[in-house]
Amino acid sequence: MAVIRLSGPDARSITKKIFRSRQPLSHRKAVIGELIDRNGFIDTAISTFFAAPDSYTGEDLVEISLHGNPYLCDLVIDACNEFGAHLAGPGEFTQRAFLNGKMDLSQAEGVADLIYSSSRAAQKISANLLKGSFGREIKRLKSQLVEALSIIELEMDFMDEEIDHTPLEKLQNKIAAIIKKTDGLIKSYEVGKILREGIFCPIIGPPNSGKSSLFNAFLQEERVIVSPRPGTTRDYIEEVVRIGNYQIRFMDTAGLRKSTDEIESRGIQKTRVLMLSANTILYVIDSSKPLKGLPDLPSHLLKKTLFILNKSDLTDSKNLRRLNEIFGKYPHLSCSALKNEGVHRIAKTIIEQLEAKIHNFGDTHIISRQRHKNALISTKKFLKLAWRNLHNKSAPEIIAIDLREALGGLDIILGKTENEDILNHIFSHFCIGK
Ligand SMILES: Nc1nc2c(ncn2[C@@H]2O[C@H](COP(=O)(O)OP(=O)(O)OP(=O)(O)O)[C@@H](O)[C@H]2O)c(=O)[nH]1
């Protein structure tokens, strides 16, 4: 089936021209009838009318269900356009819903995220946006801020009078508490981004260690070429695997070595860049070969590296002892990509590491959009200023300005102060018709 959706004050009158039914269109009633254009009958269809303001967009809205044939849909859309309708832009229905106050901007973003979510974790985080629980959290922070602001404004009004000036310390504590909440949200972005986009795991290591074999084993198919010749993989290739509630974005890369081959060198260069943005680096080592020592990795990369001691089917006990000496202190797992042994354990470990991080956040909200993070960073900056100015006993007028700026950041999340360019940017990432 296909659904054609019309929104706006003329939605009903246009529908009446292209849809004939015995029963009239009435609010929330599905009505059966015939779609027609100037050449006559197109299809049998069911139309449901939603009267403003009780519709998705807050405007009069009609949903026409017909057979899911793109050609039939084109005929109906052409007929609608003839009577004054126009095609919706990406996200235009949701944009109208936002502009008509049916949802705040974070909820509108939740609609887009939910549509594109492809794991349970991503679905859950976007559902929190869509259903407004994140928006409510921001509104709670806002009302705490407004309370602080009203205390300061009261101070301004009665500065010279003999009233009980609320102890500054109390206000400072109030602001410190809001800073703490804001900071928790900002920190959650690291995990939120992973939940939304998947855990990014490039597979790196020396040539011929079995990176491509491991990549294929994760995918359970022969996705990339494997060969005994070092330097087989020159560019990188990404595939997403869904495991349980999460997505892992595995990436097969060119081996790390000095190369005189121009294409391979570029591949190696790219690998270095990928390592920076990785969530977990899988560093594959051929454990059947004698090893000198720990691979030379800077500490910020070492921190997120899981060493994979591959080719366990070829390792002898002497090798194993040596490997234990080298990797004992660092996260490591052994496997045989060739025999598909220990591969699942690797994926499980990657997910356990993420779950430990999620657990740290307890019941704090997890944010997953850069826009929200930036707005919260701005709020935190001004809250800290306010706190310091209170501490320094600055004039209440100055503190009031800081607090208003901090409020501004929260309003950006809810879409109260967004300019048109930013709105257009957000909605342009929706699919057409949503
Ligand atoms: N015995 C054994 N051989 C393996 C294992 N994993 C990979 N190999 C073999 O090692 C060779 C290299 O494997 P690749 O997966 O191409 O290695 P790579 O790290 O991608 O190599 P480059 O792309 O050239 O850097 C192939 O002949 C594989 O069959 C394993 O677990 N055990």
Ligand SMILES: [Mg+2]
């Ligand atoms: Mg390879």
